[in-house]
Amino acid sequence: MILREVAEKLGLINCTGSINLDEEVTGGYCSDMLSDVMAKARKGNLWFTIHTHINIVAAALVVEVAGVVITGGREPEEKVLIRAKEEGVPIFCTEQSTFEVAGKLYLYLSNQCLQCQT
Amino acid sequence: MKNISQVELEFKIGEKDFDVASKAVSETKSALLGLGLNGEIIRKAMVIILEAVSNVIIHARFGTLKVFTNSQRILIVVEDIGKGIPDIDLALQEGYTTAPDEIKKLGFGSGFGLPNIRQCADKLTIRSRIEVGVELKALVFIDKNNSQATSPEVRQKIGNNLKKEDIEDTEVDYAICKK
Numbered sequence: 445m446i447l448r449e450v451a452e453k454l455g456l457i458n459c460t461g462s463i464n465l466d467e468e469v470t471g472g473y474c475s476d477m478l479s480d481v482m483a484k485a486r487k488g489n490l491w492f493t494i495h496t497h498i499n500i501v502a503a504a505l506v507v508e509v510a511g512v513v514i515t516g517g518r519e520p521e522e523k524v525l526i527r528a529k530e531e532g533v534p535i536f537c538t539e540q541s542t543f544e545v546a547g548k549l550y551l552y553l554s555n556q557c558l559q560c561q562t
Numbered sequence: 563m564k565n566i567s568q569v570e571l572e573f574k575i576g577e578k579d580f581d582v583a584s585k586a587v588s589e590t591k592s593a594l595l596g597l598g599l600n601g602e603i604i605r606k607a608m609v610i611i612l613e614a615v616s617n618v619i620i621h622a623r624f625g626t627l628k629v630f631t632n633s634q635r636i637l638i639v640v641e642d643i644g645k646g647i648p649d650i651d652l653a654l655q656e657g658y659t660t661a662p663d664e665i666k667k668l669g670f671g672s673g674f675g676l677p678n679i680r681q682c683a684d685k686l687t688i689r690s691r692i693e694v695g696v697e698l699k700a701l702v703f704i705d706k707n708n709s710q711a712t713s714p715e716v717r718q719k720i721g722n723n724l725k726k727e728d729i730e731d732t733e734v735d736y737a738i739c740k741k
Binding site for chain 2 (some may be wrong): 477478479482499531
């Protein structure tokens, strides 16, 4: 499932416009520790976090995540969005908690796998 | 194998300057992608850079990041002026941190920075002088197929074939130089 479709299904608010929306989403990763994200998240994962500062762009670049979803109704700083657009890192926001929105992604991707197998 | 040119980059790391961390990651990544390096090799270098630069910002007063690349390896050198590391063995333990609470709120200070660096580097040297600073040198090998050198045998072979000036004095894994 590509990022554009995932964002629509999850009801995410797009904060960075049309950049890289056709990237394939390979899975999800939930973490608010940047070292953990760098060690364990995988390329193409959608990263769910409560962080809103500039460091999320750097960590996203290192891992090459499909995008970053800021959860719990938090909003990124303006300079974060400017840098994210410069670097091609899609950033989304949602009122949903990390648990809720990541759970939905897990279900969608799992159902997709099941449909592919049948 | 594609002829890989040399890359030399340098960044000044100012006090509490997190902007330079993302800038360093972005510019170095672009440079390494331009050399046609394998994605996994680039990822390892980026992890080392972001973790090491963040450590300078969090724990030191200021520092520098230098990245040197040739056909055999990426050499990352991070030096800082600051309080130094009293016990490097302890600092390398997963979960150990001296980061203040305001840093933890930014997602750093989990105590996995140096362990991440050690995991990604094929060779690592950390030297420190108390109340002077820290010097970190990390090597990521580029094998002749420009692919991930996964086996210890391949890593050993590459390490043995590096010229002395390529690895400088990184033979010792880590050392503390007392004041």
